[in-house]
Amino acid sequence: MGSALLAASLDGLFEHRIGLGGGIAATLTDFFPVCYPHRSIYDKLRLHFSPVPGGEIGAATPVGRGLISEDVINQVRDRVDIAEVVGHHVSLTRAGQNLKGLCPFHQEKSPSFTVSPSRQIFHCFGCGAGGNVFTFLMRITGANFPETVRELGQKFGIDVPDSGPSTGPHAAQANRLEPLNRAATTWFQQSLRDGVAGATARDYLASRGIRPETIEHFEIGCAPADWDGLIKALSKQGFVQSDVAAAGLTVAREHASGAYDRFRARVMFPIKDLRKRVVGFGGRILGEGTPKYLNSPDTLLFKKGQTLYALDLAREAVARLKTVIVVEGYFDAVALHQAGLTHTVATLGTALTAEHIQVLRRFASKVVLLFDPDQAGVRAALRGLDLFVNSGLGVKVVTLPAGEDPDTYIRKEGPEAFVRLEERAPSLLDFALEHSVSTAESSTIEGRIRSVDDVLRILQKSEHPIEREERIRVVAERLGVSQQRLIERYPALVQSEGRRPATGQSTGSTQATFKGVSEERDLVYLLLHGHLTPADVQRLRPEAFSVPACRSLVEAALSRLDRDGRVGLRLLLDAVADHPDCGSLATELSMREDHFDDVRAHVAGCLETLDRKRAEAVFRDLIMQLKAAEREGRAEDARRLNAHVNELRMQKAGRPSTGMLSLVKE
Numbered sequence: 001m002g003s004a005l006l007a008a009s010l011d012g013l014f015e016h017r018i019g020l021g022g023g024i025a026a027t028l029t030d031f032f033p034v035c036y037p038h039r040s041i042y043d044k045l046r047l048h049f050s051p052v053p054g055g056e057i058g059a060a061t062p063v064g065r066g067l068i069s070e071d072v073i074n075q076v077r078d079r080v081d082i083a084e085v086v087g088h089h090v091s092l093t094r095a096g097q098n099l100k101g102l103c104p105f106h107q108e109k110s111p112s113f114t115v116s117p118s119r120q121i122f123h124c125f126g127c128g129a130g131g132n133v134f135t136f137l138m139r140i141t142g143a144n145f146p147e148t149v150r151e152l153g154q155k156f157g158i159d160v161p162d163s164g165p166s167t168g169p170h171a172a173q174a175n176r177l178e179p180l181n182r183a184a185t186t187w188f189q190q191s192l193r194d195g196v197a198g199a200t201a202r203d204y205l206a207s208r209g210i211r212p213e214t215i216e217h218f219e220i221g222c223a224p225a226d227w228d229g230l231i232k233a234l235s236k237q238g239f240v241q242s243d244v245a246a247a248g249l250t251v252a253r254e255h256a257s258g259a260y261d262r263f264r265a266r267v268m269f270p271i272k273d274l275r276k277r278v279v280g281f282g283g284r285i286l287g288e289g290t291p292k293y294l295n296s297p298d299t300l301l302f303k304k305g306q307t308l309y310a311l312d313l314a315r316e317a318v319a320r321l322k323t324v325i326v327v328e329g330y331f332d333a334v335a336l337h338q339a340g341l342t343h344t345v346a347t348l349g350t351a352l353t354a355e356h357i358q359v360l361r362r363f364a365s366k367v368v369l370l371f372d373p374d375q376a377g378v379r380a381a382l383r384g385l386d387l388f389v390n391s392g393l394g395v396k397v398v399t400l401p402a403g404e405d406p407d408t409y410i411r412k413e414g415p416e417a418f419v420r421l422e423e424r425a426p427s428l429l430d431f432a433l434e435h436s437v438s439t440a441e442s443s444t445i446e447g448r449i450r451s452v453d454d455v456l457r458i459l460q461k462s463e464h465p466i467e468r469e470e471r472i473r474v475v476a477e478r479l480g481v482s483q484q485r486l487i488e489r490y491p492a493l494v495q496s497e498g499r500r501p502a503t504g505q506s507t508g509s510t511q512a513t514f515k516g517v518s519e520e521r522d523l524v525y526l527l528l529h530g531h532l533t534p535a536d537v538q539r540l541r542p543e544a545f546s547v548p549a550c551r552s553l554v555e556a557a558l559s560r561l562d563r564d565g566r567v568g569l570r571l572l573l574d575a576v577a578d579h580p581d582c583g584s585l586a587t588e589l590s591m592r593e594d595h596f597d598d599v600r601a602h603v604a605g606c607l608e609t610l611d612r613k614r615a616e617a618v619f620r621d622l623i624m625q626l627k628a629a630e631r632e633g634r635a636e637d638a639r640r641l642n643a644h645v646n647e648l649r650m651q652k653a654g655r656p657s658t659g660m661l662s663l664v665k666e
């Protein structure tokens with residue numbers, strides 16, 4: 001029980017006698033002194049819990065994986081040797097059974113990047129990066145899964161047939177949009193260089209302090225004020241109208257046939273994907289006019305909610321620093337890059353989405369949100385809170401002095417000033433707390449509590465008990481109310497803590513070494529090394545694992561049992577290789593060589609401990625429910641829960657249940 005908060009509230013509980021006249025006083029250790037051998041009760045108790053949310057392994061299937069048949073994927077993987085593929089990017093030397101080298105995903109002086117030829121996986125003990133050959137190439141090249149399989153297949157002479165959305169008329173058009181966007185980019189660049197057409201734009205860029213080499217680096221251009229300059233230029237090059245329209249570069253005329261250029265009199269920013277393909281454009285108006293910023297509409301190549309501006313240029317720095325700065329505007333991103341903060345990306349006028357965060361997680365473990373200090377900027381930051389909670393990413397919010405935006409600030413104060421701001425920046429959670437607390441206008445206690453309701457609701461979802469506990473303390477202090485009042489308002493803050501005791505460790509691919517519950521780690525280790533018998537495997541219950549990574553991994557394993565009830569290790573490793581929650585844990589533990597004197601005894605011990613802890617958590621939850629029922633005067637519920645508690649106690653003492661207790665049997 002790692003939590004003083006929970007301990008305190010439980011102490012409070014046990015000061016009273018539990019029950020409605022049963023006359024039974026109990027303590028936790030009374031019920032569960034060392035172990036809890038009654039499987040039948042354990043099984044019954046499980047039914048009170050809903051499945052752990054968010055643990056669905058399928059959710060992490062790489063984008064587009066379904067487009068290529070498993071059969072072909074397996075063929076490619078069987079043909080390819082990870083050591084050879086990695087060897088093209090990293091200088092490897094033999095170290096026992098494995099190969100070692102300097103990690104390409106973080107900066108290091110002594111090699112902690114390890115490749116296992118026998119298991120066909122890699123793992124970095126420095127930064128936690130890990131996976132199979134596909135994961136490695138996706139991280140190195142930024143290509144997606146189907147692209148990676150296809151390219152590898154080509155290299156090794158395996159035909160990877162196009163299927164799904166990547167064939168047919170859509171795919172053909174998508175393939176035509178790529179050179180079309182490239183041609184448009186070139187034309188915008190030429191227009192900017194043009195003595196007459198580009199003059200206004202050049203002046204404007206100079207006034208914003210954008211240097212010529214930066215303009216080249218970002219391939220910034222301009223769209224002249226004409227109605228059909230781009231249309232004419234592209235058709236001269238042989239591009240057809242319908243494709244230009246499909247690329248989002250034209251707008252159909254309302255009362256006549258034909259179309260006109262979507263972007264006119266604008267500074268143009270080409271938006272590229274990680275493979276440096278131009279997928280869309282953003283345009284800033286020159287002079288007065290609306291909208292100030294205009295983006296390409298979503299097209300076959302361009303999805304606003306999944307794309308981050310400048311990620312193609314920032315990727316290396318982000319991966320090296322494990323940190324990404326997220327700003328809102330094109331000019332902010334360009335200005336920060338120009339100032340040397342090359343790990344900066346921008347959202348495209350949309351709020352951060354879950355897809356954005358998924359992308360960022362592939363490269364970074366820390367996110368710095370840099371939004372304008374105005375109300376809109378604050379709202380944008382707060383919207384991210386729900387998405388980032390439990391993402392495994394550390395998120396900070398940098399607030400600039402009033403009246404500054406990132407672009408003006410960095411030009412005036414320089415990158416050093418920004419780094420100082422970043423160092424002092426609060427976490428997103430603290431930023432949100434501060435915001436809620438300071439905007440509370442009502443002076444009544446109830447009013448102030450209401451003002452942090454939103455934050456508490458999010459805290460409730462957090463899987464980090466220590467973080468939760470600390471925040472409750474801070475909020476209570478700031479509001480001048482007791483922690484107990486906050487907890488009473490949000491009983492779930494404590495309830496869910498009971499379910500997941502003492503983890504307090506971060507999840508995510510960046511977790512370098514496992515810090516957590518040793519029996520969970522050891523069981524997963526033994527599972528990954530093939531030491532669990534079918535009978536052991538049968539006893540594994542994902543919900544009994546408190547460490548999210550262990551839980552996901554066990555879930556994945558149980559869904560891949562062979563006919564004998566054994567875990568298919570290769571299938572499992574492939575399935576979880578790039579799982580955001582458990583991929584790193586899987587490769588790390590697979591790579592380790594731990595020694596246990598008596599493997600069988602150790603397995604049995606770990607399973608026992610897990611069962612006991614689980615039963616304790618279930619019991620605590622029952623007590624919480626009972627307390628709530630008593631407090632709220634739900635006599636019937638309280639009677640039922642009390643009976644259940646009594647039954648557990650008697651089961652523990654080895655006595656049979658009485659007839660009255662049949663009320664609670666499932």
Ligand SMILES: [Zn+2]
Pocket residue numbers: 103104105106113124125126127128129
């Ligand atoms: Zn590394």
